[in-house]
Amino acid sequence: MKFGVVMFPGSNCDHDTYHVISKVIGQPVDFIWHRQSSVGDCDAVILPGGFSYGDYLRTGAIARFSPVMGAVKEFASRGGLVMGICNGFQILCEAGLLPGALLRNKNLKFICEHVNMRVEAADTPFTNRCQRGQVLSVPIAHGDGNYFCDEETLRELQRENRIIFRYSSKDGVLTETSNPNGSLDDIAGICNRERNVLGLMPHPERASEALLGSNDGRIIFYSLADTLAELAKAS
Amino acid sequence: MKARIYVTLKPSVLDPQGKAIHHAVETIGYSGIEDVRQGKYFEVSLADGVSAAEAVATIERMAHDILANPVIEEYRVELDSES
Secondary structure, three states, X not given: OOEEEEEOOOEOOHHHHHHHHHHHOOOOEEEEEOOOOOOOOOOEEEEOOEOHHHHOOOOOOOHHHOHHHHHHHHHHHOOOEEEEEOHHHHHHHHOOXXXXXXXXXXXXXXXXXXXXXXXXXXXXXXXOOOOOOOEEEEEEEEOOOEEEOOHHHHHHHHHOOXXXXXXXXXXXXXXXXXXXXXXXXXXXXXXXXXXOEEEEOOOHXXXXXXXXXXXXXXXXXXXXXXXXXXXXXXX | OEXXXXXXXXXXXXXXXXXXXXXXXXXXXXXXXXXXXXXXXXXXXXXXXXXXXXXXXHHHHHHHHHHOOOOOEEEEEEEEOOO
C-alpha cells in the first residue's frame, strides 16, 4: 500500500504532507507530478495545500485541467481514496469530484490560525479512528475557505451524512465565533456520495507532531493507513 | 473579432468584496449607491478567419467550462465584429 502526494506548480504543503506520511505515520509515499497521466501504484492520493497556478482565475480552476486530474478522476471513480487539503479541496470542487465551491472568506482576510473542527462522521476511510463529536485542533491558512453550495445540495449533504467536519468551539459547540470564514452550515470538510473522496480546508498535516502545537491531525492519516491495511488484507 | 465576457457572482451568492467596496464608497461620501457587486471581465481576440457562429460557440463553451464556475457565477458574452 502506498500514498501519493500530487505536486502542482504552486503547491506548498506537498513536502509537509509527504513528511507526515513517511516519518510520522511511517507509510510508503511517492510524489506525483501534475504532468503525469497516471497515479501509478498509489492506493490513496492526496491533493495538498498551496496556491496552484497562483490561484489565477479562481482557486483550483486551472489545476483541475492538469493531466494528473484525469487520472485522479478515473482513480476516484474506481473507488480509490482521494483527499484534498485546502487548495486540494478547492481543486476537487472545481473538478466536480465534490459539490459546491469555496468563496472568499466572509471577512475578506487571509486567516492563518488554529481552529477547532468537530468530527461529524466516523464512518469514512479518513475518520475511522475518530469518534463522532471528537474535536480536533488543526490550523487553517486560507483566503478562500467559505464553503458554498445551493440549498438542494446542502440538504443532500446533510441527509447523506456527508458533512464530515464542522468548525466548532473547543468543546464541540457550534457558535458564530467558531466559524472562521462564513462557511455555510459551519462546513470545514465534506465527502462525496461514495465516501471515498474527502475535501477539507484545515491542514491536518500541519498538526501531526506535538512540537508544532498539536498532533490532533495525524488521526486522519492513521485512519487512512488503517483503511489501506484493511483493503490490502482483504485483497 | 473580439469577444467580451463578463463573469459575476449569482445574485444568491454573497459578495463580501462588493460589500466592502460599497461600504468604502459610502464612507468617502458617494451617496445614492444601493449595492455594489464585483465581477471579472475578459477580452478574447479571435484568430482571423473564424466565423461569427464558430466564435459564439467557442466563447460560450469557454465561458461555461473555464471562465465561470456555474456553481457560483453567471456570465454574459458580447461579440464585437468591428474590431
